[in-house]
Amino acid sequence: MKTCLVVDDSSVIRKVARRILEGLEFEIVEAEDGEQALDACRRHLPDAILLDWNMPKMDGYEFLRLLRKLPGGDGPKVVFCTTENDVAHIARALHAGANEYIMKPFDKEIVEAKFQEVGLI
Amino acid sequence: MTPQDFDYLRKMLRERSGQVLSAEKQYLAESRLLPVARKHGLAGLAELVDKLKATTAAAPLTVAVIEAMTTNESFFFRDKMPFDHFRAVIMPALLAARAREKRIRIWCTACATGQEPYSLAMSLKAIGPALAGWRVEILATDLSNEVLDKAKAGIYSQFEVQRGLPIQSLVKFFTKVDEAWQIAEEIRAMVKFRPLNLLNDFSPLGTFDLVFCRNVLIYFGQDTKIGVLNRLARQMPSDGFLILGAAETVVGLTNAFKPMTDQRGIYVPNVAAAKPAPASNVLKFAAKA
Numbered sequence: 001m002k003t004c005l006v007v008d009d010s011s012v013i014r015k016v017a018r019r020i021l022e023g024l025e026f027e028i029v030e031a032e033d034g035e036q037a038l039d040a041c042r043r044h045l046p047d048a049i050l051l052d053w054n055m056p057k058m059d060g061y062e063f064l065r066l067l068r069k070l071p072g073g074d075g076p077k078v079v080f081c082t083t084e085n086d087v088a089h090i091a092r093a094l095h096a097g098a099n100e101y102i103m104k105p106f107d108k109e110i111v112e113a114k115f116q117e118v119g120l121i
Numbered sequence: 122m123t124p125q126d127f128d129y130l131r132k133m134l135r136e137r138s139g140q141v142l143s144a145e146k147q148y149l150a151e152s153r154l155l156p157v158a159r160k161h162g163l164a165g166l167a168e169l170v171d172k173l174k175a176t177t178a179a180a181p182l183t184v185a186v187i188e189a190m191t192t193n194e195s196f197f198f199r200d201k202m203p204f205d206h207f208r209a210v211i212m213p214a215l216l217a218a219r220a221r222e223k224r225i226r227i228w229c230t231a232c233a234t235g236q237e238p239y240s241l242a243m244s245l246k247a248i249g250p251a252l253a254g255w256r257v258e259i260l261a262t263d264l265s266n267e268v269l270d271k272a273k274a275g276i277y278s279q280f281e282v283q284r285g286l287p288i289q290s291l292v293k294f295f296t297k298v299d300e301a302w303q304i305a306e307e308i309r310a311m312v313k314f315r316p317l318n319l320l321n322d323f324s325p326l327g328t329f330d331l332v333f334c335r336n337v338l339i340y341f342g343q344d345t346k347i348g349v350l351n352r353l354a355r356q357m358p359s360d361g362f363l364i365l366g367a368a369e370t371v372v373g374l375t376n377a378f379k380p381m382t383d384q385r386g387i388y389v390p391n392v393a394a395a396k397p398a399p400a401s402n403v404l405k406f407a408a409k410a
């Protein structure tokens with residue numbers, strides 16, 4: 001079973017994401033911000049990361065930059081999942097090493113399409 | 122709706138758009154046609170059917186009913202595989218086969234809101250310099266004028282651009298317009314949109330090296346499917362390609378095409394079996410439409 005780390009400060013979003021991703025046969029680990037996510041990745045690198053942008057402590061963009069510097073940190077497929085929906089944000093995310101990008105609000109179809117796009121399913 | 126009214130509608134749809142509405146789809150007809158009735162100032166479905174009986178085939182009400190009963194859902198790069206085939210199999214073959222005339226004609230026969238022809242246009246852009254000096258035409262047609270208007274504008278909701286379209290392509294080919302996304306003028310300029318009913322004679326359009334006829338035959342009855350496929354075969358050179366929807370096939374319908382060896386989902390004209398298609402009811406209905 002593939003693992004997906006869901007990083008979002010909203011417990012509601014984490015719950016929605018968990019339900020969708022479990023339906024796609026992923027095992028889920030949750031984190032509330034970039035720092036927690038980075039800790040989780042140091043312990044175990046997941047196959048996929050669903051990543052919010054704006055979070056307290058460490059935001060998604062900063063987390064992604066640090067993740068990609070970890071040993072093996074270029075492995076996980078990172079899919080941003082954020083309300084930031086302008087070209088500038090998307091371009092920054094891609095530049096920092098994101099593989100795909102979801103603009104909230106999202107649903108199962110979108111998550112499935114994006115995860116397929118990067119070869120996770 | 123009375124059974125008689127529903128039968129009248131089903132017969133009209135079958136004759137005018139080829140769509141076969143099964144008996145248990147009455148709820149669908151009701152939910153889609155009530156708004157049409159209201160828009161035309163009619164009290165309900167009984168009045169709508171009465172009015173239909175008294176109007177001509179070209180009347181705005183008839184057109185509105187036919188269009189309302191079509192299913193127009195589409196996505197960018199739908200099912201992915203046809204577009205992988207386009208890049209990896211079809212375009213290389215056509216670039217080699219048409220090296221002298223440097224001209225390729227592509228037809229999307231039921232393009233709905235345009236995602237299919239635009240996906241092809243974006244794929245062509247990715248081919249880049251190998252196409253310098255070539256004329257590649259993409260004709261996109263549909264029965265419904267409403268979807269064609271949307272296709273021409275090339276404006277899609279945030280939801281629509283997130284199903285099937287890679288994020289790199291969104292950034293590269295779209296600009297944000299309020300909360301929606303518009304596809305670039307350079308891509309829009311590559312596609313010509315025209316209204317066309319597949320039941321009608323389409324031989325004046327000429328021949329096409331590649332035909333996308335996806336997710337439209339599924340709505341037709343057997344005779345209509347056969348008629349359309351046979352007439353498509355006549356618009357294609359022997360080295361052309363036909364792509365159908367994931368749930369569609371030519372097998373068991375016609376010998377005019379055969380599945381391409383080793384390439385699931387691609388069909389090619391069956392030169393050995395080439396024979397004139399039988400005159401079918403389809404053409405008779407088409408003449409009236």
Ligand SMILES: C[S@@+](CC[C@H](N)C(=O)[O-])C[C@H]1O[C@@H](n2cnc3c(N)ncnc32)[C@H](O)[C@@H]1O
Binds near residue numbers: 262
């Ligand atoms: C589900 S969409 C398919 C869109 C696209 N080809 C795809 O696969 O995503 C079906 C389209 O067929 C069109 N259609 C239905 N009957 C037709 C006919 N007789 N001639 C031309 N188009 C027709 C409808 O208007 C609708 O837009």
